[in-house]
Amino acid sequence: MNVWKVPLADVTMGPEEIAAVTAVLQSGWLSMGPKTQEFEERFADFLGVKYAFAVANGTAALHLACEVVGMGPGDEVLCPALTFVASANAVLYTGARPVFVDVIGSHDLNLAVDDAAAKITARTRAIMVVHYGGYPANMDAIAPLARQHGLKIIEDCAHAPGAAYQSAQGPRLAGTMGDIGCFSFFSNKNMTTGEGGMVVTNDEELSGKIKTARSHGMTTLTWDRHRGHSFSYDVVARGYNYRLDEMRAALGLVQLNRLEAGNARRRDLTEACRAQLQDLDDLKVPFRDAPDGSAHHLFPILLKDCAKRADFMAALARQGIQTSIHYPPVHLFSYYRSLWEAGYNHQVPLTEEIASRLVTLPLYPTLTMAQLNTVVAASRAYFR
Ligand SMILES: Cc1ncc(COP(=O)(O)O)c(C=O)c1O
Numbered sequence: 512m513n514v515w516k517v518p519l520a521d522v523t524m525g526p527e528e529i530a531a532v533t534a535v536l537q538s539g540w541l542s543m544g545p546k547t548q549e550f551e552e553r554f555a556d557f558l559g560v561k562y563a564f565a566v567a568n569g570t571a572a573l574h575l576a577c578e579v580v581g582m583g584p585g586d587e588v589l590c591p592a593l594t595f596v597a598s599a600n601a602v603l604y605t606g607a608r609p610v611f612v613d614v615i616g617s618h619d620l621n622l623a624v625d626d627a628a629a630k631i632t633a634r635t636r637a638i639m640v641v642h643y644g645g646y647p648a649n650m651d652a653i654a655p656l657a658r659q660h661g662l663k664i665i666e667d668c669a670h671a672p673g674a675a676y677q678s679a680q681g682p683r684l685a686g687t688m689g690d691i692g693c694f695s696f697f698s699n700k701n702m703t704t705g706e707g708g709m710v711v712t713n714d715e716e717l718s719g720k721i722k723t724a725r726s727h728g729m730t731t732l733t734w735d736r737h738r739g740h741s742f743s744y745d746v747v748a749r750g751y752n753y754r755l756d757e758m759r760a761a762l763g764l765v766q767l768n769r770l771e772a773g774n775a776r777r778r779d780l781t782e783a784c785r786a787q788l789q790d791l792d793d794l795k796v797p798f799r800d801a802p803d804g805s806a807h808h809l810f811p812i813l814l815k816d817c818a819k820r821a822d823f824m825a826a827l828a829r830q831g832i833q834t835s836i837h838y839p840p841v842h843l844f845s846y847y848r849s850l851w852e853a854g855y856n857h858q859v860p861l862t863e864e865i866a867s868r869l870v871t872l873p874l875y876p877t878l879t880m881a882q883l884n885t886v887v888a889a890s891r892a893y894f895r
Contacts, residue, residue: 516831517882520699521875523769531761543726543754544734550760551709553767557673558684558692560711562718564725565755565763569669569695571725572708573601575753576691577637579720580663582607586636589662591622592840592859593866594641598667599841602639610635611842613859617813620797620865621648628656637663642685644837645701645777645806646798647676650688657689664689672701673774675804682804686711691721696759701773701806702766704759724750769876776876777807780883784810784872787887793819793894809837810874812890817867823893824870830889835871 513521535546547565555563566572582588584606590599592611599609613626620643627638638657640648657664668674671685672694686692691714696707710721726732728750731741755763785796795813798805814820824834841847842857851857872886 515833517833517873517878517885518875519833519835519871519873521877522698522703523766523773523876527765527768528762531765532758535757535761538757540734540737541757542734543732543760544737544757546757546760546764547755550755550763550767553764554694554709555711557767557770558687558711560687560692561713561715562721563709563711564718564721565760566708566710566725566753567755568706569667569693569697569700569708570597570601571751571753572693572695572710573597573639573665573667574604574751575710575721575724576665576693577601577605577607578724578749579717580637580665580690582636585634587632587634588637588639589622589627589630589635590639590841591641591643592842592857592862593620593643593838594667594841595669595838596841596844597669598639598641599847607636609639609841611840611857611859611862613861614865615649616861617795617865618797618800619646620644620811621646622653623861624649624652624656626859627653631656631660631662635660635662637665639665639667640689641667641669642671642674642806643809644798644811645670645674645774645808646801647671647674647685647804650676650683651678654688663691666692668692669695669697669700670808671806673770674806677802677804685806687713690714691717696763696766701777701808702763702770704755704762704766707755707759707763720748723748725753726750727752773876774806777874778805780874780876780878781805781807781810783880784874784883784887787884788812788890791891791894794890807874810872811837812870812872813865814868814870820868820870823890826893827886827889830885832886832889833873836866836869837871838866838869840866 586607
């Protein structure tokens with residue numbers, strides 16, 4: 512499938528995935544049912560949380576999270592600008608407004624807590640924490656800030672399944688430190704179901720709301736009625752069809768088994784790549800001194816000179832190496848500009864400066880050392 516010698520990301524699929532999906536197809540029950548329940552239970556066990564709900568994708572997970580914490584028109588939500596647009600879009604769906612927060616700096620691309628604190632107003636309702644690239648954000652500073660101002664914390668863990676934050680109380684898994692954790696299983700993620708996601712929480716009241724809103728606000732599932740557990744249903748809230756299906760749940764169960772080994776391989780590749788690039792003056796590797804525990808979803812580098820970025824990416828592409836940019840800052844997209852052109856001033860100067868120099872190099876568990884060496888050699892040759 513790959514036109515690239517070294518693609519940016521790749522999936523790890525084996526006979527186990529094929530067998531698992533085939534078994535579902537043969538079972539005769541394809542929409543949300545026992546496999547999804549098993550996937551949710553296993554995912555909740557893995558994270559050590561009380562409740563997990565499988566959903567159609569990571570964006571649906573974020574939307575449900577935003578909705579059930581009560582976001583709505585007039586509310587402001589602190590959110591990094593250096594993220595995939597879905598983090599901010601989910602806030603917009605509720606009628607609330609994302610207020611963009613700057614990054615810490617070139618060594619750490621997560622949100623700066625002092626900037627978040629400075630942007631809190633009487634309207635601020637929540638903070639969307641994105642664990643950028645799989646590197647956990649500074650939750651020991653974010654949690655007390657949120658407590659002090661009565662803000663809900665939604666963790667966007669699209670990059671961070673299995674990432675452990677080294678908190679003062681010991682390691683804590685991403686997704687378990689806020690009110691709600693949201694995961695994506697899109698095909699470039701550390702574990703994938705093609706499209707898919709998960710919402711996790713320890714809060715019983717929120718869990719009930721998530722479960723209902725995921726399936727049209729209905730009180731029972733088709734699966735419940737199929738088993739004769741119920742004949743009818745009521746609709747008790749505004750809801751959506753954000754359900755996952757059984758094929759994807761079966762895939763997810765196998766992918767979850769691969770996650771820890773995949774994350775470890777990502778770590779080893781990251782360390783090897785860092786070591787081979789560290790003497791180059793023309794680029795910096797963010798998170799070089801980050802504590803252990805990242806899920807190593809991305810391998811971002813920062814060029815010294817933003818003017819060279821397009822040419823650098825083109826030089827690598829000519830050698831069959833795919834690169835990307837994570838991310839063009841959300842507030843600079845045309846749609847977001849159009850929303851706030853009149854009178855809303857997004858102050859994230861560091862994000863803008865840093866994002867102009869960012870490049871993401873390939874990283875995935877099946878990346879071979881030979882492929883990694885190709886990427887390193889091409890980068891070194893460019894700056895020689
Ligand atoms: C940070 C972040 N948030 C949210 C999402 C949305 O997830 P999905 O594509 O599964 O809707 C993604 C990835 O796609 C992401 O990278």
